[in-house]
Amino acid sequence: MARAVLALLWLRWALSCAAPPNVVLLLMDDMGWGDLGAFGEPSKETPNLDQMASEGMLFLDFYTASPLCSPSYTPQDIVGGIQDSEILLPELLKKAGYTNKIIGKWHLGHRPQFHPLKHGFDEWFGSPNCHFGPYDNRAHPNIPVYRDWEMIGRYYEDFKIDLKTGEANLTQIYLQEALDFISKQQASQQPFFLYWAIDATHAPVYASKHFLGTSQRGLYGDAVREIDDSIGKILKHLQKLGISENTFVFFTSDNGAALISAPKQGGSNGRFLCGKQTTFEGGMREPAIAWWPGHIPAGGSLRAKYNSLGQAEENMRPKPTVLFSVSKLNNVLKVSRQLGSVMDLFTTSLSLVGLQPPSDRQIDGIDLLPAILQGKLIDRPIFYYRGNEMMAVRVGLYKAHYWTWSNSWEEYSKGIDFCPGQNVSGVTTHSQEEHSTLPLLFHLGRDPGEKYPLSFASDEYQGVMRRISVVVQQHKDTMVPGVPQLNVCDKAVMVSC
Ligand SMILES: *[C@@H]1O[C@H](CO)[C@@H](O)[C@H](O)[C@H]1NC(C)=O
Numbered sequence: 001m002a003r004a005v006l007a008l009l010w011l012r013w014a015l016s017c018a019a020p021p022n023v024v025l026l027l028m029d030d031m032g033w034g035d036l037g038a039f040g041e042p043s044k045e046t047p048n049l050d051q052m053a054s055e056g057m058l059f060l061d062f063y064t065a066s067p068l069c070s071p072s073y074t075p076q077d078i079v080g081g082i083q084d085s086e087i088l089l090p091e092l093l094k095k096a097g098y099t100n101k102i103i104g105k106w107h108l109g110h111r112p113q114f115h116p117l118k119h120g121f122d123e124w125f126g127s128p129n130c131h132f133g134p135y136d137n138r139a140h141p142n143i144p145v146y147r148d149w150e151m152i153g154r155y156y157e158d159f160k161i162d163l164k165t166g167e168a169n170l171t172q173i174y175l176q177e178a179l180d181f182i183s184k185q186q187a188s189q190q191p192f193f194l195y196w197a198i199d200a201t202h203a204p205v206y207a208s209k210h211f212l213g214t215s216q217r218g219l220y221g222d223a224v225r226e227i228d229d230s231i232g233k234i235l236k237h238l239q240k241l242g243i244s245e246n247t248f249v250f251f252t253s254d255n256g257a258a259l260i261s262a263p264k265q266g267g268s269n270g271r272f273l274c275g276k277q278t279t280f281e282g283g284m285r286e287p288a289i290a291w292w293p294g295h296i297p298a299g300g301s302l303r304a305k306y307n308s309l310g311q312a313e314e315n316m317r318p319k320p321t322v323l324f325s326v327s328k329l330n331n332v333l334k335v336s337r338q339l340g341s342v343m344d345l346f347t348t349s350l351s352l353v354g355l356q357p358p359s360d361r362q363i364d365g366i367d368l369l370p371a372i373l374q375g376k377l378i379d380r381p382i383f384y385y386r387g388n389e390m391m392a393v394r395v396g397l398y399k400a401h402y403w404t405w406s407n408s409w410e411e412y413s414k415g416i417d418f419c420p421g422q423n424v425s426g427v428t429t430h431s432q433e434e435h436s437t438l439p440l441l442f443h444l445g446r447d448p449g450e451k452y453p454l455s456f457a458s459d460e461y462q463g464v465m466r467r468i469s470v471v472v473q474q475h476k477d478t479m480v481p482g483v484p485q486l487n488v489c490d491k492a493v494m495v496s497c
């Protein structure tokens with residue numbers, strides 16, 4: 001009898017271990033690197049995210065693929081969208097038996113052929129665009145909100161956003177959707193992929209009544225506090241249902257904080273230069289946390305070793321150190337210095353499920369699981385694009401700018417400043433400056449704010465640029481430019497979502 005029970009237990013264990021993990025991607029909108037307590041935000045108002053970081057792994061060198069979320073101006077102007085030829089993560093996960101839900105912003109086209117349910121998602125609650133508005137109801141209808149195929153209302157009309165007080169219940173609604181979906185999937189024992197792409201931190205920022213006026217940082221901080229609270233509830237829900245050890249959660253943001261809206265309607269990029277829309281660190285470096293209880297090994301920060309050319313070296317020593325105290329906790333954080341990209345979440349999620357990325361095309365992302373689970377450091381460059389132009393590249397701790405541009409003099413003269421208070425002569429330029437023959441080189445370890453370009457004549461510059469040139473040449477040789485699918489035009493680099 002005891003044997004049979006043991007055998008059963010073993011079988012259950014074996015089965016549960018073999019079950020592919022659920023995947024939850026929490027994507028923030030315009031949240032900056034400096035917005036979380038765990039990343040050094042001084043008012044420490046993100047206890048749940050800080051706790052998530054202390055239980056998981058913090059990435060300090062994680063990047064977005066583009067310094068703005070989607071080239072759009074007003075929703076009616078976009079005619080393009082995601083093409084059927086693109087293979088999306090939920091399409092592949094669906095084949096592996098996953099149920100996929102997107103909650104929040106889709107932003108890959110609003111026409112019927114671009115609908116998320118045509119691109120691998122089984123369920124949708126949210127909108128094809130940001131909560132811009134309110135618009136004139138006749139000429140310019142407000143942005144629609146969908147449940148699956150059905151349009152169930154519109155922002156401002158049916159889903160209220162009070163621009164005077166900043167009150168809206170949307171984050172609470174998106175939270176409830178997430179909790180319900182997770183419960184339903186757990187009850188039916190189906191693996192799931194949840195993409196929670198909420199937008200309370202995108203101007204006009206909002207929070208529900210309970211959170212309004214609670215932050216030391218104003219309305220933007222209220223929105224962050226509500227998101228933090230919601231993420232805490234999502235993680236606790238996974239724990240309560242007993243599926244946290246079988247659910248991989250990743251938190252990040254779509255681009256840096258929108259400094260044109262800060263401080264009331266925008267966040268902080270910490271020590272980094274400029275913000276959203278630029279390819280300086282403030283535009284592209286993102287807060288990032290991986291969470292997977294029972295899988296991410298405990299203790300120690302992972303220290304990268306770089307050689308003199310800025311290449312990451314494999315032999316790192318996990319070393320328990322308290323890097324900074326986190327809110328009320330004083331936990332040891334696991335910090336990875338792996339250079340990561342949001343594009344890696346595609347490959348990493350497939351790897352979690354045991355799937356290979358499609359072989360008929362070049363995939364830019366890498367599998368981050370060796371970095372997350374074994375503390376490995378994979379040497380790889382990061383490319384900074386603005387539109388079709390490779391503006392900069394990071395190799396190890398070095399970053400070379402091939403082009404510099406903040407925004408046009410015309411915009412700047414109207415008071416639109418992507419780098420408020422941060423004029424770095426010859427770097428935060430208002431004309432598009434090419435430096436391809438002599439790129440501006442920064443050492444991000446010594447100078448994370450990109451203020452002091454290395455001397456062109458130095459041995460350091462010469463040695464590092466020799467290596468970076470090879471990386472850039474390889475990249476350009478193998479680059480297959482995509483055809484723009486959203487109507488990319490100059491509007492893309494102006495005030496947009
Ligand atoms: C938010 O929900 C509460 C409770 O249902 C309601 O009283 C309030 O009017 C809602 N606020 C908005 C802006 O919709």
Ligand SMILES: *[C@@H]1O[C@H](CO)[C@@H](O)[C@H](O)[C@H]1NC(C)=O
Pocket residue numbers: 423424425
């Ligand atoms: C930035 O500083 C440089 C040098 O001090 C100056 O020439 C330039 O006009 C400044 N740019 C702006 C936008 O203030």
